[in-house]
Amino acid sequence: MGFSARFTNVIKSLYDKAHFSIKSGSQYTKSFDISEGILQGDVLSPVLFSLFVADFESFLRGRGVTGAQLDRGDDVPCLFYADDLVLLNESASGMRKVLGCLDEYCAINKLQVNSEKSKMVIFRKGGKTQDYKFRCAGKELELVSQFKYLGVVFSCSGKFSQQADAALKNGMAAASNVYPLINQAQSSSPKVWKTLFHALSSATALYGSEVWGIFYCEMIDKLQTRFFKTLLHLPRNTPDAYVRAELGLVSLKLTILKRALSWLAKVRAMDVSRFPSRCLARMEELGRSNPSTLSTDWFSQLGKLAMEFKFESALSFAVPKKDLGKAFESIKSQLLEQDAATVAISRFNDRFNYLLVPGSERSFLYSGMSLPLKRLISRIRVMGKKKTSLTFDKVRVYFDGDAPCSMCNTPDANDSFSHFFEACPIFRIDRKRFFGEYVLGLEQALYWYGVVSDKEARKVAGFVNTAVKQRALIENEGFLF
Numbered sequence: 001m002g003f004s005a006r007f008t009n010v011i012k013s014l015y016d017k018a019h020f021s022i023k024s025g026s027q028y029t030k031s032f033d034i035s036e037g038i039l040q041g042d043v044l045s046p047v048l049f050s051l052f053v054a055d056f057e058s059f060l061r062g063r064g065v066t067g068a069q070l071d072r073g074d075d076v077p078c079l080f081y082a083d084d085l086v087l088l089n090e091s092a093s094g095m096r097k098v099l100g101c102l103d104e105y106c107a108i109n110k111l112q113v114n115s116e117k118s119k120m121v122i123f124r125k126g127g128k129t130q131d132y133k134f135r136c137a138g139k140e141l142e143l144v145s146q147f148k149y150l151g152v153v154f155s156c157s158g159k160f161s162q163q164a165d166a167a168l169k170n171g172m173a174a175a176s177n178v179y180p181l182i183n184q185a186q187s188s189s190p191k192v193w194k195t196l197f198h199a200l201s202s203a204t205a206l207y208g209s210e211v212w213g214i215f216y217c218e219m220i221d222k223l224q225t226r227f228f229k230t231l232l233h234l235p236r237n238t239p240d241a242y243v244r245a246e247l248g249l250v251s252l253k254l255t256i257l258k259r260a261l262s263w264l265a266k267v268r269a270m271d272v273s274r275f276p277s278r279c280l281a282r283m284e285e286l287g288r289s290n291p292s293t294l295s296t297d298w299f300s301q302l303g304k305l306a307m308e309f310k311f312e313s314a315l316s317f318a319v320p321k322k323d324l325g326k327a328f329e330s331i332k333s334q335l336l337e338q339d340a341a342t343v344a345i346s347r348f349n350d351r352f353n354y355l356l357v358p359g360s361e362r363s364f365l366y367s368g369m370s371l372p373l374k375r376l377i378s379r380i381r382v383m384g385k386k387k388t389s390l391t392f393d394k395v396r397v398y399f400d401g402d403a404p405c406s407m408c409n410t411p412d413a414n415d416s417f418s419h420f421f422e423a424c425p426i427f428r429i430d431r432k433r434f435f436g437e438y439v440l441g442l443e444q445a446l447y448w449y450g451v452v453s454d455k456e457a458r459k460v461a462g463f464v465n466t467a468v469k470q471r472a473l474i475e476n477e478g479f480l481f
Contacts, residue, residue: 011048015039046082053080056105063101066094070275071282081150092132095120099136106137115139119147123156152208158296160212164219167212171205171223179231188371190247197227202252210259214301215294217253224252232378235388241342242349242382245356247365251335253305258328260302261311265319309334348384351418355381355450364452373457376464381449383417390417392461392468397475407474420467421445426474427467434463 018034038045060077067077068088077098079086087102089095106113115137121144122129134141146155146162153163178196187193205223206213213220225240228247244251270277283299294300299315306312311327313319319327343353364377379390385401401416407426413419420427422440432438435448451457 011044049083050080052109053111056080059105060098060101063097065098065101067098071278074278076275084150086149092130092134095134099134099141102136113137115141119144121145121147121154121156123158126157129156150208152212160216163208163212164216167205167207167209168220168223171201171220172226174204175201175223175227175230178227182231182371186371188369188374190365193228193231194247194249197224201227202255206252206255206259209256210263211298213256214260214298214305217251217256217305220256221252224249233375234379234382235384237384238382239342239346239348241339241346242352244339245343246363246378246382248363250332251339254328254332254335257305257309257331261314261319261324261327264302264315265321265324268319349382350385351446351449352382354446364450364457367452367454369452369454369457373454373461376461377449377451377457380417380421380460380464385416385418388417390464390468392465395468395472397468397471407471418445420471421464427463427470430463430466430470434459434466 015034018039019031020034021031022029038048057078065077066089067075068090069075076088078088087095087098089098102113105111113136118136118141120132120134120141122132129143132143134143146153148154153160153166155162175197178200181187181196182193201223205220209220221240225243226236228234228243228249229236229238234243243249264280267276267280272278272281280299283297286293287297287300287303294304303312303315306315309331311330314324314327340356343356346353365374369377376392383390383399387398387400387402389396389398399415399417399420401414403415405413405415405419405424407415407420408424410423410425413424422445428438431440435444437444440448448456448460451460
């Protein structure tokens with residue numbers, strides 16, 4: 001391989017003198033020599049193992065083994081990543097032959113296959129799998145419908161729906177570790193919230209998303225909105241566009257597209273003989289001949305979003321980084337415009353659209369008010385017009401905008417939160433006490449919904465606290481004051 005004798009002797013010396021001991025408490029066991037395998041945790045170990053098994057494919061070829069067809073030129077019988085091996089074949093008989101060759105290779109080179117961790121996946125379009133039997137290292141291999149390889153779940157259908165489910169679940173699990181940090185610190189800074197979310201929850205969920213995530217953008221984006229709904233104590237039915245608009249968030253679709261386009265640009269820049277480049281060429285060819293493969297064709301999925309966000313030119317050649325940056329900014333602007341348009345036509349809440357302030361850092365969320373006050377203001381700003389509830393100081397009341405107000409007899413007054421907060425005469429004295437007015441007109445109501453100072457937010461909290469408790473008492477006891 002071209003290594004000098006001196007370099008070889010240095011490596012040999014490392015292994016000749018390798019030993020280990022076990023620490024128990026403050027004590028160590030006696031030392032044991034390492035006589036097999038490579039050093040665990042050593043940065044050189046993956047390279048040494050890769051060199052050791054570098055002849056495996058030629059070993060298979062020498063025994064007449066073929067693999068899965070890549071394109072019109074070659075097939076791929078195996079893929080190695082350090083000591084993780086994937087064997088590929090297009091028939092059961094061919095796979096059995098490959099497994100037999102693997103057993104032979106391991107016997108010659110004194111290697112062992114962990115048959116407990118080894119599984120078989122038969123990729124197919126649908127239908128039941130025949131009862132195939134495969135053996136390796138003297139044991140029958142389990143036939144499974146999915147398998148996690150390098151952290152990504154590959155399903156027998158060729159789709160990544162199970163990976164998307166797992167990613168969302170892992171992201172939510174990571175998020176559950178963020179909430180205690182924020183609550184214990186009583187951090188009221190959206191910048192801190194966003195940093196923690198992206199560093200822990202988003203980073204966990206989006207691992208490898210450039211490969212599997214394009215078709216599942218909408219599903220994965222739920223991770224971000226659920227995180228902030230939970231953090232701000234907002235109901236699950238709060239429109240996602242409201243949450244993103246309130247916090248100045250961009251859909252996670254942007255992050256996934258950034259990763260996918262960056263990966264595409266990297267593949268485009270590769271030599272055409274490399275596997276990723278050849279796989280891409282094959283996907284393009286299959287996409288042209290069979291457009292119905294959208295759910296399993298990565299390039300077609302990316303092409304569909306390219307048409308939606310008008311970056312088709314980024315798909316056809318290796319795009320310079322500066323041009324990619326322009327494409328990303330354009331996608332970001334379009335996503336923000338989509339959210340603004342959704343809020344504008346939404347019938348969920350008839351006040352929120354008036355409250356949005358261009359430049360999110362000028363909103364109440366970026367003021368100095370405490371986390372509990374921000375949660376309250378967030379909640380009342382996005383209250384639904386129809387059936388909803390509000391909890392304050394462990395007291396919960398319910399509203400139904402389709403029904404007459406349960407507190408007053410005002411003609412045409414519905415039982416919505418906006419009527420409760422702005423005009424219901426039952427609470428006029430409290431409104432005067434905290435806001436200086438018996439009834440709030442639209443402009444005055446918007447002012448109090450959009451407070452940015454701690455002092456004003458406490459007035460809102462004072463009114464809500466008093467009015468909620470009064471409403472709960474009236475509803476429970478059945479009388480008016």
